[in-house]
Every structure is written in structure tokens, then in C-alpha cells.
Amino acid sequence: MRKGIETRERLLAIAEAAILAKGFGATSIEEVISEAEITKSGFFYHFKDKTELARALIHRYLEQDEVVLDGLFNRARELNDDPLHAFLIGLKLFAEMMTDLPEGHPGCLVATICYQERLFDRDIHDMTRSGVLAWRQRFLDVLREISEIYPPNDDVDLVEVADLVSTVVEGGIIMSKATREPEKLATQILLLRSYIKLLFSPVQSDRPLKLGH
Amino acid sequence: MRKGIETRERLLAIAEAAILAKGFGATSIEEVISEAEITKSGFFYHFKDKTELARALIHRYLEQDEVVLDGLFNRARELNDDPLHAFLIGLKLFAEMMTDLPEGHPGCLVATICYQERLFDRDIHDMTRSGVLAWRQRFLDVLREISEIYPPNDDVDLVEVADLVSTVVEGGIIMSKATREPEKLATQILLLRSYIKLLFSPVQSDRPLKLGH
């Protein structure tokens, strides 16, 4: 029972790395099992087919992701009780964490799956969707709290601002990979931080920012 | 000679759609040629192998992309001579164009290639990289022009702001696909527009925005 979970985890880690580097369709079970030092029968004992591997991967990914984000933004909240400042600290911690990845971010499974939609069934797409919606909810909660104290300086939909966090991370990963500048993801997150700052920073109420259009 | 280019173009269009939906590795030559109503030999007459197909695809993609962006932002510039307002108009036109895609954006080849790095050689990665750097240069030129008239309200690196445009588009495409909200890309671009507005909108010089940290 213990050992089974261990090998399963090893298979998942190897498969995830391979899929993020080559795509799902181009990742052969053969190469995964050879790197994991297990036989094909052993693989199919853990996953009845490739689809179940994908399901397990995305489940694991979203779970780990939630733990990481909780850790980051909870710690930020401990450092500053003001929701805006806490969020800004959280984004800074996030950026620092991305800087600490020497090879750059390995990639997001949600993005990989989106760019290979036809390979996956409804089930998996529902999983990625609810994962992204969880991100939205997480950031929306914080932004609502912030906007109650600091009225935004532009007429924006907070749902859009919440999604912008995910957008910048997903886009930043691609930009890092494409430009071969691993630090790009971190700097883009810091730019998002600049936007949040500009959006919620208080301005003299008798002289509001005049934004046309 | 004419007919050859026509079939080649047909092959490229079919292959691009398939690759954006299933990934490069999972796209079989078989399915491309069956949809294009050509034989395998015919395919290999145009492209000596799958790698050359990829090379041709990314080349075509970046060329078309440049034409589209030129069209958008040049028209915006014709509508308003002020670089800031022209850029804001350009972003609005961009968002409108994305809204007009009823099925949502089909996906970006650069992103697909980044998420399947190991499948492609240095040549192709150099092509995608220079494509992204061309986007950077395009937007950087405009932003420099803007910042000379409107000093930015936060201490930001204009290269980062230029890259943010690409980041938001790449991330927005993924968010659209993941949430199954095709309009998401457009709304995220409009949010980027909100940032540009906030960043460069003039503030009373005797009462500047006070941004700590």
C-alpha cells in the first residue's frame, strides 16, 4: 500500500515533466516507464489507460497549486492586516518564488490541456475549468475586500481583475519560455502588482483622477 | 506553380488548426492529408518531414500576425494623432476583433510550440523568439513615444509594459479556452487598456499620485 503510492507518485512526476516539455500526445508511456524503471504492466496497474493518467495529473496539480497559493497569500496576510497591502505583499512573494525557479517555471498543466483540447474528454476539461474558477474566486474575494476600503480609480469589473492574475501568470509562463528569459514571469507579476497599486491607491477625493472614455 | 502554392496553403491551414487543437505530436500526417484530399507522397513533396511543416507554419503565422497588428494599430493612429489615445483605440480595436471570433481565438502557435519545446529544434525556437521580440519592439516604440508626452504614474520598465501586451493576449487565450468564455480574451485586453490609461493619464503635477513601496 505504501510502496504503491510511492511508485504512483513517481510515475505522475515523470509524466508531468514529460507532458509539459513535449505535450500529451507526444509523451509515450514507453519513455515514462523506462525513466520510472517499471514495466508496462506495472504502469497499467496504476492507470488503466493514458486518460486516467491525465485525470490523476490534473487532480494532483490543482491540489498542489491550492496548497502553494494558500501558503503564499496567508503568509502575506499575516505580515500585513490591510487587505491591499497584504495582496501586494502576496504578489511580491509570488514573484520571488518564481524567481527562485532557476530553470524557469516548468509550465502549467491547465495551459497544456487547453492547447490540446481534442485529446481530452469532458471530464478533464471540467476539472481544469473548475480549477481556474477557483483561482478566480480566491482573488475575487480579496479584491472585494480591498475595494470596500479603497474604491478603484477606474470603472473595472473585479471579476476581470481577479482573472487578470491568472492571465498574467499563464501569459508570463509562455513569455518566459518564448523569450528564454526565465525571470520574465516574475517581472510580469510585478507589473500586475503595479496595476493593482495604481488601481486602488487612494487619490485626493476632491481631485479624483480624471479618466475619459 | 500556382496550384502548388494553393495545396501547400491548404495543407498549412489544415495542419495549423489540427495542431492548435491537439498539439504537434498528436497531429498525424495521415489526418492532415485525408482532410486535404491528397496522398502521403503529395504531402512529402511539399514538406520533406514534419519538422519542415512546423517551420513553414510558424513562418506563415508570424507573417500574418504582423500584417494584422500593422493594420490595427496603423488605423488607430489614423483615427487619433496622440500616441496614447491612438494606442488606447488600437487596444479597443484589438479587443473588438477578438470578440468577433465566434468560436473564440483558435490559439497562438507560439504558445503551442513553447508548451512542446522538446519536439522542436533550435531553428524553430529562434523563430518564435524573434517573433515575440518583434512584438516587444512594436509596443515598446509606441510606449516610448507615449511616455515622452505623458510621464508614467509609476516607476515601471517600459519593456515590461510592452511585454505585458503579449502576456495578456497569451494568457487571455488560455483563460478563454479554460473557462469556456470566448469573450474573456477581449475583456482581459480591455483591462490591459485600463492599466495603460491609469499608467499614463495625467495627474495634477502639484498633487502627484503618492505610491509607496
Added chain:
DNA sequence: CGAGTACTGTACCATCGGTACAGATTTTTC
């Protein structure tokens, strides 16, 4: 008409995802 250009047809090979199933080995549980 002749020379490319743009294909078709056929045959072949290694690899891969997947299936099936029988058996061995290890670990857990009572």
C-alpha cells in the same frame, strides 16, 4: 514539344498505445 512542377501508387519498417492474461513477489492484516 520539352522541362519542370505537382503530384499518385506501392511497398516497407520500427515504434507506440493499448489489450489480454498468467504468474511472481512483496506487503499488510488477522
Added chain:
DNA sequence: GAAAAATCTGTACCGATGGTACAGTACTCG
């Protein structure tokens, strides 16, 4: 410590696929 359950190994097989090789055909343009 034995039974039971979990964790694999070994072998054999199938159809599809990417890719190679090469001979031949049809179309097109000067």
C-alpha cells in the same frame, strides 16, 4: 506465521502512425 491483498513482471499480440524509398503519371508553362 499464514492467508489475503496489493504490487508488480513477462510475454505475446494488434492496428495505427511517422517516415523512407522510388517508380511512374499528369499537368502547366514557355
